[in-house]
Amino acid sequence: MRGGAITDLRNKIIHASLHLFEEHGYHGVTVKQIVETVGTSKGGFYHHFTSKDELLFVIHDTFITYVLEKATTANATYTSPTKRLQAIIKSFVKVFDLYKPHISVFYQESNYLKGKYESLIKCKRDQFKKIIFDVVNEGKKCGEFRESLSAEIASMAILGMVNWTYKWYKQSGEKSIDEIGDIFVDLILRAILSNDPTFSNEYHEFILG
Amino acid sequence: MRGGAITDLRNKIIHASLHLFEEHGYHGVTVKQIVETVGTSKGGFYHHFTSKDELLFVIHDTFITYVLEKATTANATYTSPTKRLQAIIKSFVKVFDLYKPHISVFYQESNYLKGKYESLIKCKRDQFKKIIFDVVNEGKKCGEFRESLSAEIASMAILGMVNWTYKWYKQSGEKSIDEIGDIFVDLILRAILSNDPTFSNEYHEFILG
DNA sequence: AAAATTAGACCGACTGGTTGGTCTGTTCAA
DNA sequence: TTGAACAGACCAACCAGTCGGTCTAATTTT
Known part of the structure; x- marks a missing residue:
């Protein structure tokens, strides 16, 4: 199964970042926070972005x-x-x-x-x-x-x-x-x-x- | 002569920061940049703020x-x-x-x-x-x-x-x-x-x- | 008036913690 | 067996803030 699925890590990251950025601003949110919120790792993040x-x-x-x-x-x-x-x-x-x-x-x-x-x-x-x-x-x-x-x-x-x-x-x-x-x-x-x-x-x- | 003068370091800092923040955003500007723009130092900055x-x-x-x-x-x-x-x-x-x-x-x-x-x-x-x-x-x-x-x-x-x-x-x-x-x-x-x-x-x- | 003292303004090397990003793996489905 | 997906320890750079010190001008003392 490729792409599209709502549970894709990529989409999860975007979704979580959206809310974090909205509340704390881009510079108020670290990559670490994002991956912890999503439940993934730096590796997961930089595989997709x-x-x-x-x-x-x-x-x-x-x-x-x-x-x-x-x-x-x-x-x-x-x-x-x-x-x-x-x-x-x-x-x-x-x-x-x-x-x-x-x-x-x-x-x-x-x-x-x-x-x-x-x-x-x-x-x-x-x-x-x-x-x-x-x-x-x-x-x-x-x-x-x-x-x-x-x-x-x-x-x-x-x-x-x-x-x-x-x-x-x-x-x-x-x-x-x-x-x-x-x-x-x-x-x-x-x-x-x-x-x-x-x-x-x-x-x-x-x-x- | 106390306060008020336009050349006060405090006012200079505010003035410079204003333009730097406007262009690059608060987190896009470092204190180092600010003091270099003004022509002062970290000490000068933290003396006033x-x-x-x-x-x-x-x-x-x-x-x-x-x-x-x-x-x-x-x-x-x-x-x-x-x-x-x-x-x-x-x-x-x-x-x-x-x-x-x-x-x-x-x-x-x-x-x-x-x-x-x-x-x-x-x-x-x-x-x-x-x-x-x-x-x-x-x-x-x-x-x-x-x-x-x-x-x-x-x-x-x-x-x-x-x-x-x-x-x-x-x-x-x-x-x-x-x-x-x-x-x-x-x-x-x-x-x-x-x-x-x-x-x-x-x-x-x-x-x- | 001259010397001594004080206080505020400012300097800049340094630090402790943080951050974005890397790299070497490991897992697992095809 | 291969490669995409992910894990997480690690690193170099950076950054806000600190701290001991200097300079100058006013204030106090002699």
Whole structure:
């Protein structure tokens, strides 16, 4: 039996590291701690990873790759910028349930990535930003979003609002991740939708009444 | 001549550490590096700080203390929640020009604070959150903000949007920090202001036109 | 005023403990 | 018999923090 099994040592290491990194930070966790948590040895660890740095990279990469794919799919599913943005945000927010520890590590420890690892992640991260930015810009062009909107700032505002969720979201919290996603979409659309009735659509009517 | 001088070794150390930490992270910078950058020695460093941890704390504390004071002042200056929120956001965003490195360290390295340092910072941080939360709640109560608004999620959305600025803001950028602040206020007010004409005020007219 | 004393600021070699990573095995399934 | 998977003792490098000592300027004593 090769790869894939949930009980693979490799996956166990990643899983354990994720939670350790999330709580104590990358430099707050030693390889010794990781292997002891998993119940393996230095040998086991370095059989599957060339370095501690590579482990950090793998965690980053699995997350950003997943998110990027989801955003691309959401983007391809719709044509209207409003619907696209809504789908992207909702799909991204949903990731918090699955990848909370990945996300924490992604945003807390990314500046410890070095060399090629850093470039590889930066590239994908920029792709994701570009998707948001393009949608906002497209929305302005076709009149669904306000013309006066600064696409750059609005994009970063959206990203910030959504990304920041990793700092406070708890699965045990009052609101489900789906509800939070809906609230975010509501807030964002209210903030950026055009008031011009010429371009009004179902969202305008629903949200702006 | 005692204390205060800009050339004080203590201040020099803080200043240099700020930039080193911002770029390489707390654990990515050694005390040796710090003292070499400043042009002092281990002795000089440990004469002014009891530990590297204390230096990290001092950086956190000067920033959060400043922000908290600004928010309190802004809060005391106005009574209407809309004006209050606007003032708080604008004053907070302005801090980015003065305290950018502090903020980066604050959000990137805070989970390396230990023991009493951690509790002290957490306390002030919670106070700041509470100020935002209370304003939003007050706004709902008096009808200026939408009744359907979730105060918790909206507060965190606002905080996220604003806090995230540290990830992308450059002084050399296209927009000044003042313009960014105005855009944020605009986005936020559009998202949360009530549509009920009964409570409409100058901001409703200005923004929702 | 000159000498003696004190105290704070700063220096830098040194240390004890830790850490990421290596290397020589051992196990076991194919 | 072969090689992938794993074990764990070991190591060189590093790092936060220490400690005895120096320099200087203020303060006290004579």
